[in-house]
Amino acid sequence: MKITFHGAAREVTGSRHLVEVNGKKILLDCGMFQGRREEAYTKNSQFGFDAALIDAVILSHAHIDHSGMLPRLVKLGFHGPIYLTSATGDLCAHMLMDSAYIQTREYEYLKKKKKNKDVKEPLYNEDDVIATVELFEAVDYAKEQEIFPGVKLLLRDAGHILGSSTVTLIVEDK
Numbered sequence: 001m002k003i004t005f006h007g008a009a010r011e012v013t014g015s016r017h018l019v020e021v022n023g024k025k026i027l028l029d030c031g032m033f034q035g036r037r038e039e040a041y042t043k044n045s046q047f048g049f050d051a052a053l054i055d056a057v058i059l060s061h062a063h064i065d066h067s068g069m070l071p072r073l074v075k076l077g078f079h080g081p082i083y084l085t086s087a088t089g090d091l092c093a094h095m096l097m098d099s100a101y102i103q104t105r106e107y108e109y110l111k112k113k114k115k116n117k118d119v120k121e122p123l124y125n126e127d128d129v130i131a132t133v134e135l136f137e138a139v140d141y142a143k144e145q146e147i148f149p150g151v152k153l154l155l156r157d158a159g160h161i162l163g164s165s166t167v168t169l170i171v172e173d174k
Helices: 037-045 070-075 086-114 126-133
Strands: 002-005 017-021 024-028 056-058 082-084 136-138 145-148 151-157 165-171
Touching: 017 165, 024 145, 070 086, 070 126, 082 086, 086 126, 086 136
Parallel strands: 024 056, 056 082, 082 136
Antiparallel strands: 002 017, 017 024, 145 151, 151 165
C-alpha cells in the first residue's frame, strides 16, 4: 500500500490523499485549495497525478476544501464512482454548482475589468458539475461495502456537518 498527499499537507485546505492498493488508485477527498487567487489557481489546476487513472474517490464531506475539485477531476478524465453519504451528495451537488457559478462570474468580471489580459479560465463549469454528480454513489453509515477486491469501505458519522463521515478502509493488501 502506498499513500501520497496532494493537498492539505502542511496546510489546512485542499484535501487530496491518494491511496494505491491492490493495483487500484483511490482518492480520499478532492478538495479545492482556498487562498490568494494566483496561488489557488496554480494549486487547483494541477493534481500531481493523472485524473484518468484514478479508479474511485471517497468523499468524507461536502465542504469545498474537501469536494471542490471533483468537477475538475471529471473534466480531466476521471469516470469512476464517487463514494459518499446521501446527505453529502445532496449538499455537494448544490455547493459545486455554486462554485462553478462563482468561477464563471469571476472570470467574466475579470475579463471585462482587465480587458482580456491574463485572465484564467474557470477550473470547471456547470456541465462538469452535472457530469460529476452522475458519478455519486451513496453509501450507508456503519455498513461495510466492498469497492474493489480486497478493499472494503466503512463510513461512520463524523458529526462535523450533515452527511460527514470518517473513512475506514479495510484492506487485504496483496
